[in-house]
Amino acid sequence: EAGVAQSPRYKIIEKRQSVAFWCNPISGHATLYWYQQILGQGPKLLIQFQNNGVVDDSQLPKDRFSAERLKGVDSTLKIQPAKLEDSAVYLCASSLTAGVDTEAFFGQGTRLTVV
């Protein structure tokens, strides 16, 4: 079974530029999450989708971050304009269903460096 796919693996951009990350969840998984992991810390939840709808985006800095999952499968996370403090690994995860008793699986992440 294929895992969660993310691209690109690495990205270096200058501050104030824009960047986009792509995620393809495990086939059949209805729930998709984006996390931000700053160096030395655990991942922090940014946004959760259930199919193509947003369940919660309260932790997403919506002045510069946006995310979509138009057809309920792939998802894109965008940052515009990027700041130095956005340097982090962006992880996508998926689970079969929503609910606190479901197991989540993570992709390899996209390492973003903003210079």
Added chain:
Amino acid sequence: GIQVEQSPPDLILQEGANSTLRCNFSDSVNNLQWFHQNPWGQLINLFYIPSGTKQNGRLSATTVATERYSLLYISSSQTTDSGVYFCALPYSGGGADGLTFGKGTHLIIQP
């Protein structure tokens, strides 16, 4: 929101040694996962263990939900066990049901 504390923060061991990693949490839970983040950044699922004990090869985990802690045991450590081990529990905020992570235990296994 739920608080997750992991200990020790850092651990250096020789190959072949055994280790115990601890995760304390502030609220009762019905979901707890242990992950290993390898040096390339991949988060690998180790255990989904809201309660009880599970074993997988050299690794085992125990969660005592009533006392709000979980333990991860690694026996006969190998250099490939190096990395960061995270405990994660249900996120409590808004309507999301993702995970809240501890700060992790950074494990280094020396040959």
